[in-house]
Amino acid sequence: MSLLSVEGLKVTYGLRNPVYAVRGVSFEIFEEEFVGLVGESGCGKSTLGFAIARLERPPARIAGGRVVLDGRDWTAMSERELRPHRWKDVSVVLQSGMNALNPVMTIEAQFRDVMVQHTDWSEPAIRQRALEVLDMVHIDRDILFRYPHELSGGMKQRVVIAMAFLLHPKLIILDEPTTALDMVVQREIMDNLMELRGREKFSLLFISHDLGLVLEISDRVLIMYAGQIVEENRAENLLEYGLHPYTQALMRSLPVPGSDAREFHGLRGSPPNLRQMPKGCAFAPRCDLVTAECHEVEPDLEDINGAKVRCHVVGKEVRVRGSEPSIG
Ligand SMILES: Nc1ncnc2c1ncn2[C@@H]1O[C@H](COP(=O)(O)OP(=O)(O)O)[C@@H](O)[C@H]1O
Numbered sequence: 001m002s003l004l005s006v007e008g009l010k011v012t013y014g015l016r017n018p019v020y021a022v023r024g025v026s027f028e029i030f031e032e033e034f035v036g037l038v039g040e041s042g043c044g045k046s047t048l049g050f051a052i053a054r055l056e057r058p059p060a061r062i063a064g065g066r067v068v069l070d071g072r073d074w075t076a077m078s079e080r081e082l083r084p085h086r087w088k089d090v091s092v093v094l095q096s097g098m099n100a101l102n103p104v105m106t107i108e109a110q111f112r113d114v115m116v117q118h119t120d121w122s123e124p125a126i127r128q129r130a131l132e133v134l135d136m137v138h139i140d141r142d143i144l145f146r147y148p149h150e151l152s153g154g155m156k157q158r159v160v161i162a163m164a165f166l167l168h169p170k171l172i173i174l175d176e177p178t179t180a181l182d183m184v185v186q187r188e189i190m191d192n193l194m195e196l197r198g199r200e201k202f203s204l205l206f207i208s209h210d211l212g213l214v215l216e217i218s219d220r221v222l223i224m225y226a227g228q229i230v231e232e233n234r235a236e237n238l239l240e241y242g243l244h245p246y247t248q249a250l251m252r253s254l255p256v257p258g259s260d261a262r263e264f265h266g267l268r269g270s271p272p273n274l275r276q277m278p279k280g281c282a283f284a285p286r287c288d289l290v291t292a293e294c295h296e297v298e299p300d301l302e303d304i305n306g307a308k309v310r311c312h313v314v315g316k317e318v319r320v321r322g323s324e325p326s327i328g
């Protein structure tokens with residue numbers, strides 16, 4: 001069953017001469033599915049994640065499309081109508097999520113606030129759930145009575161993740177949840193998230209610039225470039241071959257197992273300025289496979305053997321062969 005359906009979503013910044021940061025994005029997330037969203041910094045991942053949860057704030061604005069979550073059109077609902085569904089239908093954790101904790105309230109008071117405002121749970125039930133979510137992220141129960149400044153960055157980020165689980169949300173959006181943390185803490189949190197999958201029923205949208213992390217945790221991956229999805233594919237397929245030349249370049253930049261060296265081949269230049277988008281394919285100026293058509297006509301996101309790819313060249317190559325793509 002589809003839990004989330006994003007349909008042609010467009011998000012702009014600014015009213016006069018707006019910048020399109022999300023340019024017509026469509027995808028689904030099924031119940032209990034883990035989906036990754038990956039792309040270089042500035043490609044619109046956070047803008048998209050925020051808009052899905054209707055947390056976009058001016059100058060950001062939804063300029064088109066729909067977000068249907070658990071059968072409700074979130075783009076057609078007022079903040080007042082959305083309120084009862086916040087934390088329950090979707091909860092969001094940001095990279096700087098730990099800074100979202102209120103410095104003058106204990107962790108317990110902040111957990112309780114969410115539960116009191118959004119449920120009619122009894123006192124014992126509230127206390128019970130607070131302890132449960134702390135156990136889930138392997139934090140000592142004593143920290144309930146601490147203030148945020150008494151905790152390390154990694155602990156605070158775990159607290160924010162625990163908080164996201166309080167009301168058993170159907171969808172959790174994690175936006176670069178470990179990017180600000182050191183490698184050891186990052187590893188612990190990733191392992192923890194995978195372990196939670198067996199414990200709680202939830203779908204995940206995992207947003208990161210780090211394709212390696214995304215592949216590790218996701219069933220399906222969306223590759224984003226300049227405000228659009230350029231490839232949608234199963235993680236296990238991506239480990240074999242990326243279809244889009246951008247995906248292939250990202251794959252080539254992954255660290256080689258067993259080696260400390262991080263080799264970067266391929267990804268020359270930088271993403272386009274969203275104010276001055278090139279004609280045709282947004283990736284063309286950086287693409288090794290570029291043809292004349294790419295500079296003229298913007299490719300559509302096409303279905304190819306159960307995956308989706310926005311590329312003239314790869315699309316044709318696979319159609320000509322009529323079988324398994326073997327690019328890369
Ligand atoms: N507050 C803002 N005001 C104007 N433009 C913004 C703002 N935040 C982001 N943008 C624009 O949206 C684009 C996408 O940003 P963002 O969603 O943060 O990307 P990502 O999360 O992939 O790094 C940026 O390149 C920038 O042009």
Ligand SMILES: [Mg+2]
Pocket residue numbers: 045046047175176
């Ligand atoms: Mg971001």
